[in-house]
Structures are given as C-alpha cells and as structure tokens.
Amino acid sequence: MCVRVTDMRGVDLNIYHFDYDLTFAALLMNADGEIYHTFGGRDGHDAESHLTIPSMVRVLKAGLTSHMKYAKNPKKRAARKPVRIEQIFDGAPPKKCFHCHNVHDTRARTAGRKRERQHFWPYPDPIQIGIALDTQNPPAITTVAPSSSSARAKLAPGDQIVAANGQPVLTFGDFQRALHAIPDGGGTLELSFIRGDQTMRARLSLKRRWKVADPATYAWRAMKWNRWPKPGFGGKPLTVAEKQTLGLKTEGLAFRVRYIVTWGRYSKTGQRAAAAGIRRGDIVYAVDGENDFADMSHYHSWFRLKRKVGDVVTYSVLRKGQRRQVKLRLERD
C-alpha cells in the first residue's frame, strides 16, 4: 500500500519517525509500527545524493521479504500516546499545512533550554563517526577519516555495513536511524559488516558531543534557522564579477543585505542589527574576519554553531564605497 504525505498534521511522531529535514523520505513498515527500512538521506550539497532508482528497487524488495518474515513472528509493541506536530507547535499554526521540517525545530524549540541540545543533532551524518557511505544496499564505506572512532575500530573502505546495534542496515537511512538512537552524551555502536566474503564485527566508542556537526555539514538543515544566536538579517551573495567591481577579494563569501528581520517572532534580532548600524544594501564581506563560506546557508549555519549568545561580532561592511566595521552584540529574546 502506498501513502504519500505532504502535510504533517495528524501524523503520530511516535510511529512515523525519520529525518524530518529531508526533502524526500520513505518508510517501509507495517501497521504495527515496525519500520523495516528507511529510504532517504543526503549529503551537504545535494538533496538527492542518496536517492537512486536501483537502490529504491532493492529496498522495496527487501521490505516485502521483511514483511513476510514479520508476519510469521509478529512483535508485541507497547502502545504509546500519540504525539502530533499540532500539539507541540508553539506559534501561530500555518494556514495550509505543517511541513516535515517543522518537526525537528519545533521539538528543539519547545524542549526547554536544558533539553534542546538533544534535539539539535538529529539523524547524524556518518561523517560524525569518521566515515562516508555510498548509495549501495547495504551501504559501503568509501572513506575513513584518520584518528576517527571508525579508524580506531579498524573499519576500512569497501566494508559494507549490514547491521548497527542489532538493527538491520540496508540503506543510508537505516544507518542514520541507528546513529540517531545513540545519545549525544556518548555511547557504543556495534557494527556488523561484510569485508570480502566474511562477516565481521566492530565496536565503536562514541564520546560526549560526538553528534556536534561542523557548519558545512549542518548547513542544509532547515532547523538551523531557529537556533540562537541569529544575525537578524541576510541577503544575496555577490558574484565574482560584482566582487571584482567593488574591489573585494574574489574568494569567499560577500553578500548584499537584502532584508533585515522586522517581522514575526524574531523581529527584535533585526531591530538590534539595525540599531547597531546594519542597513539594507550594505555589502558584508567578512564576519569576525571570516568569509570562507560556500553560500548563505553555510554562513547562517556557521553563525549559529560558532557564535553564542553574549558574543559581540564584528561585520566588515562596504557602504557607498566606504569600508566600515559594525559591531553587534548577540542576544536571545
């Protein structure tokens, strides 16, 4: 049976859980709530990087096999009270629909400051344990970072991961689901993998804060927008030709301020930026001397992960041919 969901209202988040920030995700599961496989996942650059037709075909076939096995030995699952996005959303409900990406950031925002951290790092990219995976089924390791937990466990390129902490792994999404279940406070990851014609095991020790991603890896996530601190303004990157014309370095990011946030729940952030001296039309060519950002998403991700409330940041700004520094203290409403 095929179901297509484009509105998260009414969806029980205790049953249908996946990486809600993705632009596309599929669950193969049964009516008892047993998820056989998750199909989805992406890298930092391409929303469809882990979606291929051959991969999908293999997952569909495997899902049917799993379902037949399950039917012979169904599991008893304890009933859990449903949790729905419309129950936990803390703002004015959208008029048309709740998007999937509303889920992670709503959970983080409504968890309270002590608990919000555990919601900030959902469905970690395998790069957090030092490996990159391809789109095969089961996924194969393409690279292992030196000195990473995976390197210490002696994982190697070509190893195909078939199980993680006892859960079958057929897809990139399955593997992320296993990672998601391990707390950011640290834990153990038991892997089964195929190397050559042998099935082997490895045990990885994941240290406290192992989920904390770098800004580039985190940049694609919609949930970054609700993290603090916020700059209160943004804009459009300049082209290389525009930077040359203005006498700026062609490498790195420079952007023209197109908007100052003067609306909605975060309007105070824009008011503070304006009070500090930021104007629409300004060209921002560095922040605290940094401009090594691939795009605006990377910049906004860096801002939220590398700066904290209470910091004073210094913007290097070009306005009407004059270079100036604008200092902005970051506050949280």
Next chain:
Amino acid sequence: MRCTTSLLLVGLLASASGSSETIDWRNDLNAARAFAQKSGRPMLIVFR
C-alpha cells in the same frame, strides 16, 4: 521538507515499482494504516 519538492522523486517511485501503471497513492495516513492492519499489507509511506 517542503510540499513543493520535486515531482521527480515520486516519478522515481513509479519507476521503482517496475510498472507503467499509475500508483494508487493514498493521502490519509491513519485510514491507510487501518486498512493495512486489516489486510495485512505492508506500507510504503513517502514524505515529501
């Protein structure tokens, strides 16, 4: 996840089904689950 995301991916599913027939997509998840419970069928749920 935005509702307007590429239709290409749903096309991908149609291809993956190995059939040129149009997939009978349901939109009511709770009703679909109740039907799956009754019929014993597995569910493919696409969020997009």
